[in-house]
Amino acid sequence: MSLLVIGTVAFDAIETPFGKTDKIVGGAATYAGLAASYFYDKVKIVAVVGDDFPAEEIADFNAHKIDTEGLQVKKGEKSFFWSGKYHNDMNTRDTLVTDLNVLADFDPIIPESYQDCEYLMLGNLTPQVQQTVIKRLKNRPKLIVMDTMNFWMDIALDDLLETVKMVDVLTINDAEARQLSGEYSLVKAAKIILAMGPKYLIIKKGEHGALLFHEDHIFSAPALPLAEVFDPTGAGDTFAGGFIGYMAKVGTINFNNMKNAIIFGSALASLCVEKFGTEKIKNLTDEEVAQRVQQFVSLSSFEI
Amino acid sequence: MSLLVIGTVAFDAIETPFGKTDKIVGGAATYAGLAASYFYDKVKIVAVVGDDFPAEEIADFNAHKIDTEGLQVKKGEKSFFWSGKYHNDMNTRDTLVTDLNVLADFDPIIPESYQDCEYLMLGNLTPQVQQTVIKRLKNRPKLIVMDTMNFWMDIALDDLLETVKMVDVLTINDAEARQLSGEYSLVKAAKIILAMGPKYLIIKKGEHGALLFHEDHIFSAPALPLAEVFDPTGAGDTFAGGFIGYMAKVGTINFNNMKNAIIFGSALASLCVEKFGTEKIKNLTDEEVAQRVQQFVSLSSFEI
Structure with a gap:
């Protein structure tokens, strides 16, 4: 039994109104893997980096009990690099640089020891690669969660739709839900997207929270609500990782557990954005996580 | 003991992607008064109309047990008229016509029988007129709720700030909170606005819900989430009316009761937008309201 996370492990250079970083470690699988590790101790990563990727960063994964056998290190090649600048509202950003490097011909090889995968997190990547991972697993996982983005809707919609059909949970943001469905109302959008295959749809609304749809x-x-969002990079991946990590921990797939999983994922995401990159999400205590979850409880509870 | 609602009683002509109306009855006091009447039976209105305003519409207020002694009818004059067109997203609208008419020199006269006012709802109007109402009440009400909008921040900020200082609860939307405070973060904005005088701040976020701030x-x-928003006109006023109506019903001013009041106000607002103008909010049953409130409970409850 394990939780497999596939996605990017990469370098980011980030500029926000609060400052800027040199190349720091980022990537969907990095954030999602770290987040999941707070709830589940059999997290395994499939990703690719160049030999410029620091050994101590891989050791950091292992310190979080994350299995990195599936992390391919390509000799003489460079890791994926993304650079972006956030606007003052922190909700919009400009991409300054995207160097695919090793990611250009990423072949997601699944180590034999990963075939016990019960929970699969497909981090944001080409839908083709996401689909390959599903096909290479001998047994279909109990729960497949897929994250994606508008970019793939623009350039690889057919592949995307084919992959969406194979998953249990799809996570996208509100603009992406509208784009994918062609409907402005999120209720109508959700109905259309659920008919595409996934049994559950999570629509992420950033500072406005998230919606979970399942049947009716x-x-x-x-x-x-946060006084300061330092760096939103990785918040969505952290959310997804916390979500599936919690589901793996509880082990039973149903709507009530997913509600809690969303709260735990949101709690981790709200911690993630308080510092640059993975700084916060790498160094959390269980107590910090529990306290933040309690803040969500008191934020939204009422008695009628 | 009564709940006094001051605001506009007016004509609207509305165009949405779902259709358009001729002149129909609208106005902040209309929506807020009707909404409050579902929870409290001593609602009294202070407003002004021309003699073009139909007697049967006044009778409709009375059918909802709303006292209209303070509704001035100006002979030979016309009622306030607003016309607007909503865009496809329903979140933005263009104002096509604003005819102040009787509103231009509105003097809010408080009938002697209204001096038992314990709950005061200051619907969106010039801050000067809102303030006059507070001053004309011999005893300060137990709870004063003030609604306002960006327009008054643009053209009457000093008056607005003076009035804000005198109230208990301020309701504005997120863009207005940012404008009034000069802060993008709503947490920081709320801190600044609470320092301006009100003990409670409600930030309305439309389709994203609402935030209530009080001390820490x-x-x-x-x-x-609604499949179809037919006509958003009056949703904010309905929310405010439902909010203060519920507070008047329970009678004790505290954070927990305000949380519930926000849910009841939100429930009524979500019903309001399902039809054009006041059509829905005029004809609700207690059961419909209770069912909608239950939908809010199941929408947001989780158990951790």
Whole structure:
């Protein structure tokens, strides 16, 4: 039994109104893997880096009990690099640099020891690569969660739709839900997207929280209003990682557990954005996580 | 003991992607008064109309047990008229016509029988007129709720700030909170606005719900995701009316009751937008309201 996370492990250079970083470690699998590790101790990563990727960063994964056998290190090649600058509202950003490097021909090889995968997190990547991972697993995982983005809707919609059909949970943001469905109302959008295959749809609304749709049920999770968002990079991946990590921990797939999983994912995401890059999400205590979850409880509870 | 609602009683002509109306009855006091009447039976209105305003519409107020002694009818003059067109997203609108008419020199006269006012709802109007009402009440009400908008921040900021200082609860939307405070973060904005005088601040976020701030406490209320928003006109006024109506019903001013009041206000607002103008909010049953409130409960409850 394990939780497999596939996605990017990469370098980011980030500029926000609060400052800027040199190349720091980022990537969807990095954030999602670290987040999941707070709830589940059998997290395994499939990703690719160049030999410029620091050994101590891989050791950091292992310190979080994350299995890195599936992390390919390509000799003489460079890791994926992304650089972006956030606007003052922190909700919009400009991409300054995207160097695919090793990611250009990423072949997601699944080590034999990963075939016990019960929970699969498909971090944001080409839908083709995400699909390959599903096909290479001998047994279909109990729960497949897929994250994606508008970019793939623009350039690889057919592949995306084919992959969406194979997963249990799809996580996208509100603009992406509208783009994918062609409907402005999120209720109508959700109905259309659920008919595409996934049994559950999570619509992420950033500072406005998240919505979970399943059959005729809707759950609205709040976002914690924060005085300062230092760096939003990785918040969505952290959310997804916390979500599936919690699901792996509880082990039973149902709507009520998913509601809690969203709260735990949101709590981790709200911690993640308080510092640059992975700084916060790498160094959390269980107590910090529990306290933040309690803040979500008191933020949204009422008694009628 | 009564709940006094001051605001506009007016004509609207509305165009949305779903259709358009001729002149129909609208106005902040209309929506707020009707909404409050579902929870409290001593609602009294102070407003002004021309003699073009239909007697049967006044009778409709009375059918909802709303006292209209303070509704001035100006002979030979016309009622306030607003016309607007909503864009496809329903969140933005263009104002096509604003005819102040009787509103231009509105003097809010408080009938002697209204002096028992314990709950005061200052609907969106010039801050000067809102302030006059407070001053004309011999005893300060137990709870004063003030709604306002960016327009008054643009053209009457000093008056606005003076009035804000005198109230208990201020309700504005997120853009207005940012404008009034000069802060983008709503947490920082709330801190600044609470320092201006009100003990409670409600930030309305439309389809994203509402936030209640009080000292160091925050409550996040969801909005009900709707398949179709027919006409958003009056949703904010309905919310405010439902809010103060519920507070008048329970009678004790505290954070927990305000949380519930926000849910009841939100429930009524979500019903309001399902039809054009006041059509829905005029004809609700207690059961419909209770059912909608239950939808809010199941929408946002989780157990950790």
